[in-house]
Structure formats: C-alpha cells, structure tokens
Amino acid sequence: MFFRVRDQWQRAQFGWLCRDIFRTPPLWMRDADVTFMSQASHRDFLMYLVAIKSVYRFFDAGKIVILDDGTLTSKDCALLVHHLPAARVLTLADVPDADTPKGGCWERLLLISKLVRDSYVIQVDADSLTLHEVPEVLNYVEQNCSFTLLGSGSFPGVESMLDACNRARRNGKHNSEPQAISERSLDQFPESSKLKYVRGNAAFAGFARNSFRSSDVEYFSKNMEAICGTNKWREWGSEQVTSNLIIANSPKASVLPHPKYTSYYALPSVDYSRSSFVHFMGGHRFERGCYSVLSRQVIRQLMSDI
Numbered sequence: 001m002f003f004r005v006r007d008q009w010q011r012a013q014f015g016w017l018c019r020d021i022f023r024t025p026p027l028w029m030r031d032a033d034v035t036f037m038s039q040a041s042h043r044d045f046l047m048y049l050v051a052i053k054s055v056y057r058f059f060d061a062g063k064i065v066i067l068d069d070g071t072l073t074s075k076d077c078a079l080l081v082h083h084l085p086a087a088r089v090l091t092l093a094d095v096p097d098a099d100t101p102k103g104g105c106w107e108r109l110l111l112i113s114k115l116v117r118d119s120y121v122i123q124v125d126a127d128s129l130t131l132h133e134v135p136e137v138l139n140y141v142e143q144n145c146s147f148t149l150l151g152s153g154s155f156p157g158v159e160s161m162l163d164a165c166n167r168a169r170r171n172g173k174h175n176s177e178p179q180a181i182s183e184r185s186l187d188q189f190p191e192s193s194k195l196k197y198v199r200g201n202a203a204f205a206g207f208a209r210n211s212f213r214s215s216d217v218e219y220f221s222k223n224m225e226a227i228c229g230t231n232k233w234r235e236w237g238s239e240q241v242t243s244n245l246i247i248a249n250s251p252k253a254s255v256l257p258h259p260k261y262t263s264y265y266a267l268p269s270v271d272y273s274r275s276s277f278v279h280f281m282g283g284h285r286f287e288r289g290c291y292s293v294l295s296r297q298v299i300r301q302l303m304s305d306i
Contacts, residue, residue, distance in 0.1 A: 020303065
C-alpha cells in the first residue's frame with residue numbers, strides 16, 4: 001500500500017513538473033518504412049507523449065502505432081490526434097489471436113508480429129527518454145537488423161542458448177522469477193544447441209521486417225511453458241523472455257551499446273544525461289529526480305520548435 005501511495009504522489013509530481021509537454025508543437029509526421037509502436041495507458045499518458053516525441057525527432061519520419069490497453073480516455077485520444085496527427089490507435093481487438101498468456105505485454109508482442117509484415121518496428125516504452133542522436137538504431141533499421149536494449153547483468157551480445165543457460169545457472173541460481181527460471185532451463189528447449197538467446201530489455205527493441213510471425217511467438221511460449229510450468233509462465237516477465245528469443249533468433253540481431261543505451265538504476269556514479277537513450281524502469285524511476293530533470297530538458301528542446 002505504501003508503494004502505491006508513493007507511486008501516485010511521484011507520478012503526480014512528475015506530471016506537474018512536465019505538464020508543458022502539452023504545449024509542445026504537434027509532430028510533423030512523414031511516412032517511412034519504420035513503425036514506432038507502444039502500448040499506452042491513461043496512467044502513463046503524459047510519460048508516453050514525452051517518450052514518443054523525444055525519439056521521433058531523431059528520425060523525422062515513420063509511422064506511429066499505439067496499442068490502447070483499454071484505459072485511454074476520450075480526452076487522451078483527442079490529445080493524441082492533436083500531438084501525433086497521423087498516428088493509429090489500435091485496441092486489444094486488433095491483436096492477432098494466439099495461444100499465449102494474456103496481459104503482461106503479450107498483446108504488444110503479438111501486435112508487433114502483425115506490424116512487421118509491412119514495416120520495421122521499434123518498440124518504445126512510455127517510461128523512456130531519447131536524449132541524443134541514435135546512429136546505431138538508424139543503422140539497424142537501414143540494415144533490417146533486429147536489436148535490443150541490454151538487460152541488467154546481461155552478456156553484451158547474442159549468444160548460444162546453451163551458453164546463456166550456463167551463465168544463468170552461475171549467476172542466478174536462487175532467483176525464482178519467470179525470466180531467471182526460464183534462462184536456467186534453456187538447455188531443455190527443443191533444439192537448444194541450434195538456437196540463440198540474448199538477455200535483453202523490451203523497453204527499447206527493434207524487430208526487423210518479416211523477422212517473425214505470431215506462430216513463432218506461440219512456438220517459444222508453448223515450449224517455455226512446458227518447461228517452466230503453466231503457473232510460473234503466466235506470471236509477469238515471461239513476455240520479456242519470448243521477446244528475447246524472437247530477437248536473438250532473427251536472421252540478423254544485435255545489441256545496443258551500454259551505457260549509451262541504458263536503464264536507470266539511480267547510480268550516483270553514472271551521468272545519465274550523456275546517454276542517448278534511458279529507460280526509467282520500475283522502482284528506480286523517480287529516484288534522485290533525474291527523470292523529471294531530463295524530461296524537462298527534452299520538453300524545452302521541443303518547445304524551441306514553436
């Protein structure tokens with residue numbers, strides 16, 4: 001309960017400090033063979049506007065697709081029309097049917113499997129900021145190469161499934177979260193000797209055009225569920241594992257360099273303002289006020305376009 005109250009207060013404070021995002025000019029959108037896709041909620045709406053405007057300015061072109069988690073209000077949708085004039089807002093009814101868990105961002109991954117038929121897709125979390133130019137991402141899009149942000153304690157690259165399994169067993173033998181259990185069990189996956197894995201973070205991930213289908217999502221999900229057990233696989237975190245498997249086993253895949261692209265852990269020794277991309281994740285999101293300071297910096301830059 002204390003966490004919920006603190007989170008609500010911190011969100012309200014962030015919203016007040018960053019309210020000028022609503023005064024920034026609408027995006028001037030041009031079509032291109034790249035789609036920025038995010039799942040959006042009413043609770044994170046202001047953060048999403050900052051996130052999408054911060055990243056789009058370094059591309060100046062591309063489609064924007066928003067998956068409404070069911071909580072966006074009519075006012076939210078009207079603001080989207082104003083700020084992101086050519087964006088498409090889709091609902092859960094637009095997500096392909098598949099035999100996978102429900103919720104926990106599974107619908108987002110399944111929708112991406114549909115969008116990659118026609119476009120390169122970049123998944124952008126609402127709690128993220130793009131602060132500087134992203135030449136690596138532009139290069140991956142041009143080469144049609146999938147990519148991912150590195151996760152906590154990740155090996156800095158795509159590796160064999162068996163190597164990833166051995167690494168997980170050495171580093172997290174007592175962790176009972178779905179991701180940790182999955183990674184320690186990768187050697188049980190069918191044809192594990194031929195497959196790859198990357199310990200990524202889906203907060204910022206690129207999916208090459210035609211790199212996977214919803215049937216691939218089902219394949220990885222069903223096999224991991226058989227290994228981990230239905231109850232554990234349906235907990236939060238299993239979609240992250242599946243996203244990692246999809247990217248790692250794409251025809252071409254790479255990882256974004258750290259700390260140029262990073263998640264925020266409120267480490268006083270790290271100057272996050274020098275990173276190109278920062279994911280302000282979970283419990284660390286509002287610590288030390290970095291998120292609001294950098295968001296206001298981005299908003300001032302966007303305001304200069306008026």
